[in-house]
Every structure is written in structure tokens, then in C-alpha cells.
Amino acid sequence: MILFLAVICLFFHADAASAEVKVETVVDNLKIPWELVFAPDGRIFFTERDGKLWVIEDESLELVATFPTSNTLEGGLLGLALDPEFEKNNFLYLYQTYFGFELHHNKVVRYTVSNNQLTDEQILIDKIPGALWHDGGRIKFGPDEKIYITTGDATNANLSQKIDSLAGKILRINADGTIPVDNPFESSPVFSYGHRNPQGIDWTENGILVSSEHGPSGEKGYAHDEINVIEPGKNYGWPVIVGDSNNPEYTNPILHSGDVTWAPSGLLYYDSDKIPEWKGKFLVAALRGQHVMVLDLDLENNMVNSVEKIFQDKYGRIRDLVQSPDGDVFILTSNGDNDKILRVTTLETPPLTVETKGPSSSLGGYLVYGIIIATVVAGAAILIKRRKK
Template identity: 55%
Template sequence: MFAKYIVLSALLLTLLTYTQNVLAQEFPQHGLRVETITDNLTIPWAIAFSPDGRIFVTERTGTLRVIENGSLQSDPALKLNVGRAEGGLLGLTLDPNFEQNHHLYLYYTYSEFLSTYNRVSRFTESNNKVADEFILIDKIPGAPIHDGGRIKFGPDGKLYITTGDAAIASLAQDPNSLAGKILRINPDGTIPDDNPFENSPVYSYGHRNPQGLDWDPKTGMLVATEHGPSGERGFAHDEINIIHPGKNYGWPEVIGNEHDSRYVNPLFHTGNVAWAPSGAAFYDDDKIPALKGKFLVANLRSVHLHAFEIDAMHGKILSEQSLFSGTFGRLRDVHVGNDGFIYLLTSNKDGRGSPAPNDDKILKILPMMPTLPPLKQMREGMAVECSDGFELVIKASNGNPACVKPATKLKLMERGWAH
């Protein structure tokens, strides 16, 4: 028995496929391909996905942008008057109940009476516009550098916030300062009863400039990235730390592998080579088998994405791999989308990079397409027959048809390999 399919327009399918993939780059050594989702952004810093498929992205210059149905909306969702240099509109996250309450949270730098601060505020979104600011935590010390800025909801429903030392290293060791810390608050800005320090949002301290946060899906442990020194005490020694409540991570007293029992040692540090690690994410989806189970770190100075296999429970790095080195320039954030694929933000227009045409961009990582058995050349109106138990797919790479089993067809379509 055969199932017969009529090719309506081979040429049209091929042209559509070419259009959709013209911006894709393939990395066969890693089994990955990368597509450009949006370009011509201005220093994008953080990205978030709504349940209805929209993409929200902050631009450090103070603009919140929305991508809907694959199109960057010309009107910004929000425009804030923010601090400059390395401060600005930084972190972004959506409320776990965004579908019901449309709350989103922003971390931004501002100036007041010749002083610089950071704050985290909650806003409400409606029809791609954001308004009704409610300040959750304020007067976080700010500066032209070392502003931290990553915000994420943890599995416990609490909001976690990274803050830099505001270029005053001693603040990281000051328990009464909000600088150089990882903070933990309730979604309404109140302090959780189970925080390690009474009536304080401080969750951990002794940080220089932490910029990435995520939770290990196997253990639930919090892992953070942190920029090392750039002259104050040597150079480099960027860190990855497993964050424990109430613990001191040593800055500026120790860096790298300078062991001291008073401080928590890093899970990993870069030695004398500077990476400037930024956003981070655990990947626990099946859509990209090559990266499943990896801890992904977007790096600015070293212009690559790093994939770690971590044993968080025992504090070990089991393996590591460098991806896309130098290809896309500085990488600010990495995020797992609702579709199970991985998204990157470039940061080549931030004053430290070398912008390529149409920078900055949102990039999407997908698996390489498999090689399917070729069929005869098709033309419009041609009948293509598949044996009983097989169904026709059109390969996304070249528009050619192939006969596959139904389960395979579903998997190919889910991963974007076929139509």
C-alpha cells in the first residue's frame, strides 16, 4: 500500500524554506545551527518569553522592546530615563503568573541628586505597553560600572537579584549594604521569612559583579556567574559559584583559588584569562540533544558560549565545551525559550565590541538537520508515494521531500527540521 501526495508547488516551498533559513549558520562540529530572530537592537541586555509567544527584550539605553509574530514592534513597550555607561535598563523577568496578572519586573540604573542607584520595579503589561510602576527595592548602590542587574524567579517563587559592588569593593563585605550581593525578595517586595539574615533581602554576599543566575534542575541548587577583577587584585579569575544562603563568597578578600575557610570557593574560575561571563541558563529540554543537561554561560570578553556539565551536589565540573568562539562577538544573555530552543543576545554595540552589520541581534540555537534519504526531483503537480506506515515531509534545508514514520515526522517538525 502507498500513500499518495501531490506536490502543489515545489518552487514555492523551496523559496519559502530558503527565505526562512537564509540567516542561519551551521556548526556541524557541534551539531548545531544558529538563526537570527531579530537584529538592529541597541545593546540588548535581557530577554523573556510570554506564554503567548511574544519576546520581551531590554535595551540598556532604557527601552523595552517586544517581538510579536516574529516582528520587532516599532513602538517600544516602555522608555525609561536611565543611567549611562554600563548601567541602564538591565534585568528583566516575567511573573510566573504573567498569563493572569501581566506583571513584569525590571532592574534599572538611575541618577538622583548627583548619586547613582539601581532599583527593581514591577510593571503591568497591556497590548504591548508597560505602565503602573511599583518599586520593590530601591537605592541599590550604582555606578558607571559593576551594577549587577540579573533578576530571575526561583523555583520557590521568590525573586532573586544580582547586584554589583558599585566599584567600591568594600561594600561587598558590608552586611548593611545592598551592593555586591545576591538578594531575595517576595514578588511584592517584602522580605521572605526564611531569608538567612533577619529583616534583610541579602541572600549571599562577597560578590564583585554577578551577572547570571539559574537553578540546577537535578538538585535545585542556585548557580551564578561573576566577573573577576580587572586590576584591583590581579586580573581575570571570573567565577561560577554554587550559591548557598547566608554564605560569603570572598570579594575583595580572596579571588580564584585563594582558599580561605571563611569564604566559599568557586565551582570554577577562569584563572588569568578573562571571560566576563554574563547570562546563564541550564538546558534541560530534548529539542537540542547535544546540549541537554548543560549549564550554558554567555561570555562578553571571550566572545563565546560555554557549555558545562556540572555535578552541583558534589561541586564538580565534569566536562566543558566552547561554542561559537568569535563568530557572533560579545554574548550578553542566554535563555531557554518556551519552545525549548536556546536564545542568545549579542552585545557588540556596548562600547567594548566590534559591531557587525545589523548588530545587535537575538539569535536562536537549533539542532542540525539530519540527512534524510533523497527522493527523485519533484516538480509542481508530481505525485509522491510513501509506503504504508510512512508520511511525507518537506525538508527545511532544501525543500526536498522525504518519507518518514509518523513519530519521526512529529519530531522533525517539532525541531524545525521539516514542514
Template identity: 45%
Template sequence: MKLLIPVLSILMLFSCTDNDSTSPDDKTPSDPSSQPVNQSRVVETLATQLDVPWQINIVEDTVYYLSGRPGEIIKIQDAAKESQTVDLTKGVVSETESGLLGFHIIDGSQEPLEAYLYHTYEDRGRLLNRVVKVKQEGSTWKETDILMEGIPGGPIHNGGRLAVGPDENLYITTGDAGESGLAQDRSSLAGKILRLNLDGSIPDDNPFAGSPVYSYGHRNPQGIDWTEDGKMYSSEHGSTGHDEINEIVSGGNYGWPVIQGDEEQEGMIEPLFHSGEDTWAPSGIAISGSKIYAAFLAGQQIREFDLDEKKSQTFTAGYGRMRDVEIVNGSLYAITNNRDGRGNPTPEDDRLLKFQLKE
């Protein structure tokens, strides 16, 4: 049976001067200051001079915890920043796109706080990724449990997003680690979206018995979220453009490296939206109603994808490389990544920004 989702190829209004088939995260097409700023949506700048933040967590609407790719947790409260350490049994390796990536606080109302954490480490000269559980002890997050180790890693394509779905399972995005063939190999953890019970065990209703693999054929997925009716969506870095927004279904094969863009293959799912020959380098996403908001690195904007109208438009731009977005109580929070070695940082970068959604 052929699994096809209608495709809409979006012609982007911004220019990308380089097309690097190794990693679209490399492409920063222009100086952020040269792009228009939609100041009407800005509520406030919540923090500045952050060190390459990666994933946003918001506790009780007023306290912000960000994972920092170099290997720290950044706490922001009442305009004050605190760098919190992580105490792990295996050290964080931050190299190009690797490091301390996904960070998901389990229940912000419980003290002490506990979270899931995804990070790169080195084992016998090889870069790998792991998912662990950590508990806050003062200004330190201490490892308390290992959920998964040995996820293929490398300087590029580590995936890294963590999220708990409406089914109360933990979802994990992994990249192909620069070895494209791993994405189609269901025995490999690379190039996948994984699904675990919250204790790290494999759910009985996963699509492949005894396997954490939920979907496969991914190049470098970096954002996941769900609509109110439980549909799951993901953003993904493509090759030489062809970045994607996908609807994720259990057991789905998303085609990498066999197909991309408008190409078709029996049993493989096409993207809902893709960038054609342009490059977005999409990272975190957040959903409000029927709209997906995606942070673009190379694309240097937050873009709004309307699932009902099957079209997209720029939500805001002018802040450089955008890494993650989160929506709470009608506001959209975003972090920049202009200090990741590929951007053009201002003295204020990196920043945590707050925007007002206009539904």
C-alpha cells in the same frame, strides 16, 4: 567551619589581550569575524539591529521581550520589532554598564503582562539602582509598584539580573558599584544576591533576619539559574581575569575582595569554575540538565559547563560579545552586545539568535 566547593580552573582556548582590574566587561580581545562560527547549531536569526539588549523573556514560545539598556523594551513577534517605552517615576540612566538591565515577565499567560524591572537612576548626583513592578499598557510599560530602591550603582558593576526561583521568590544580583569593600558589608545592598518575596517584602527564611541579602562577597554577578533539583548557580565578573561560575547557597560568602581564583579563606566559598588569568566577562546563564550555558562578553562565545564531568567546552562562537541566554523547549536563545561601545558591530548587530541544543 570552612565552606569550600571543589574548584576547577579552566584554561581557555581564546586569547585576551588586556587585563583591566576595573572591569572585565571592557575587554574585547579580537574581532568577532576572526573566530570560528559553529553554524551547525544555528536554527535562525530572529531579529537584527537591536540596541544593546540585556535580558531575554519568551512568552508562549513565539513572542520575545528584551530589555534594552538605553531604556526601552523590545518586542519581537513574527519577525517584526516594536520599541516599547517605559513609564517610570525615576528616569533610566544609561552610562557605560548602567541603564535598563534586568527584566522578568511574571506570567506570560496573564493579560495584561506584568514584569519586574531593574534600572539605574540618579539621586542627588549619585547613581543608584532600583527594582520596580511594571504593567504593559499598549506599547508602554508603566510602573505600578516599587520593590526596592537605593541599591548602590555606578558606571560599572551594577549586577542587574532578575529571576524568580523555584521557591517563588525574586532573586536580584547587584554589583559592588566599583567599591569593593561593600561586597563584604552585609548592611550594604552592593555586591550581593538579594532575595525578596514577590511583593517586595523580606522572606522569613532569609539567612540574615530582616535583610534581603541571600549571599554576599560578590564583585559583579550577572547570571542566575537553577537545576531541576533546586540548586542555584551564578556567573560573576572577576578582577584581572578570575571570572567565576558559583553554586549559590543561602548565607554564603563568595570572598570578594578578600580571595579570588584558587585562594582560600576560612568561611569563604571558592568557585566551581574560574578563568584564571584569562577573561570571560560572563553575563546571563541558563541551565539544561547538568549543563550550564553562559554568555561571555569579552570571551565572545557561549560556553557549556558540565556539572557532572567538571569540565567545559565552547558551545558556539563567532558572533562577538554575548549578553544573555535562555532555554525553552530544547532551543537556546542568545543576544549579542556588540553595539555596547566595546564590541565590533556588524550591520546586523545586535542580534537575537536561536540555537538547537544537542543533549
């Protein structure tokens, strides 16, 4: 794979859920980027599902580490998080799918970043059931500085209802891998259960946790993707319940897709003033739906005020959405070929361009082509003007 200086593309939108913004390509020619995080010193780390960890520093792109491919369709090098004390300890966390003893598993591993290389590997939680599909994979630090981990049912739906299984759950652990004493189940990392394949989590400014989750795709019907408000110890129904239920034993989603498939992945609670139309709303990346959902949720009354779609069919499948420290939104596409990291920003913000360290593609060739095209266009304009005279 060859990465090169990203060509800046401007698209102006006036959707109901957005102000006039521009969308810039930061990096292209990627293969399924999965997660992206911002370090306090300005570096940007991101994963590709096939096993690559990258860093953007000083507007240059550098490969940090390569891991074995998982040989699965949905697993691999997935979630990525930085420690809340990263400036002091340089701890970086990865969610990885691996193959061992004829079975796939997932694990969360902590590393120390030193000179953009990984050292001091420490496995925090292991033997999370894995499979070709439904590996979950999102990891984030919550407002309480605990690590929250989404896990899929590993194509064995019954595991989601078993408290002693790590599959089909949202897990919560301390930064050193130990179990928080206030977890809902004693000596267990399980925070909530009854999930099929959650891939997005984020918190409001009041500390309310919301997740996005893939609904069935053949077993138990189709569609019914979910947005859930997550509370400790609650059962979210899979595979017993799909969509809503009148059974108080199970917690209903605040929103589900009915007979339409979104395939929601990353979820972002946007809390910046930079794009005021999005402030206080959830942005959800849709893979199958090929759009971003903008959700205005009344979480106090468990109500949905509005649901709007933006960027429909403009960038293909969208894997994740991340808010930068200055309020931009970075979008990761997931089309499997020439995937991109995009930046959504306001019109006055200067663009971010990224160059590759080491061997690069024929960037000079692209510039030459650009000059040639510009010359041809200018010449055509002159000819047209003369003919009009």
C-alpha cells in the same frame, strides 16, 4: 535606530558540545540587548541597555516603553522578568539604573502590561548602589517563586562584605517586594554576599542555584572570573579572596578562569531534549571571551566534568542566553553596534522572522538587492557553464 525584517543566516556546527544546529538571526540592528523573556501567550519581551523595552508579537516588533538613559557604561535598563502568574496578573519586572542626588542607584520596579504598554509602576526595592561600572542587573524568579537579584559592588569593593549594603550581593525578595521570612539574614533581602559583579543566575532541575561573576580587571589583579554554586548566607570572598582560598570563612568557586578573562554574563541551565548534547549542562555567555561555554558540572560532588567553548569569535561579545519554551536557545550579542538576537535550533525547525510595526527601514531595497545579486550569480554560472563547453 532602525529595525527591520531579520535576514535568516544558517551556520552548521559540529562542535564537541553541540549537535548539528543552525543559528538564525531573529532581529538585528540592536544596541546592547540585555535580557529576553518568553510570555506564556507567545510574546517575547526584551530590553536594550540604553532604555528601550521591546516586544515581539505575531512576528512583528513593537516598542513598549522608553526609559531615560543612565549615562553609565554598564548600567541602564538591564534585567527583565515576568511573574510566574503572568497569565493572570500581567506583572513585568525591570532592573533599572538611574541618577539621583548626584549618585547612581539601581532599583527593581514592577509594572502591569496592558495592550503592550506599561502601567501601575511599583518600586519593589530601591537605592541599590550604582556606578559607571559593576551594576549587576540580572533578575529571575527561582523555583520557589521568589525574585533573585544580582548586584555589583558599584566600584566600591568593600561594600560586598557589608551585610547592611545591597551592593555586591545576590538578593532575594517576594514578588511584592517584601522580605521572605526564611532569608538567611533577618529582615534583610541579602541571600549571599562577597560578590564583585554577578550577571548570570539559573537553577538545576533539583533547585541548585549557580551564578556567573566577573573577576577583577585591575584592582586585586586581573581575570579569575567565577562560576559559583550559591547557598544562602554564604560569603563568596570579594574583595578579600580572588579565586580559591583555604579559609573556610569563604566559599570557593566551583570554577574560575585563572589568568584568562571570560567576562561571563548570562547563564542558562539547559533542560530540554531538543539539543540532547546540551541537556543538563550550563551555558555561559562570555563577553570578553566572545564564546559560549558549555559546562558539565557534578554539583553533588562539587566537581567540573568538562568545559567546552562553542561559537568562538563567531558573533562577538555575548550578553545572555535564554531557553525558549520549545527548547531553542536565544543568544543576545553585546557588541554595541548592529547587535543581534540569534536563535540556535535544530535543522528541522522552521525559522522565526520578525517585522517591524510602524516606520521600517528600506526592506524593499534589501529584497531588490537580493534579487539583483541572485540574477548576477545565476548569469555568472551560465557563462561559466558555456565556457566549459
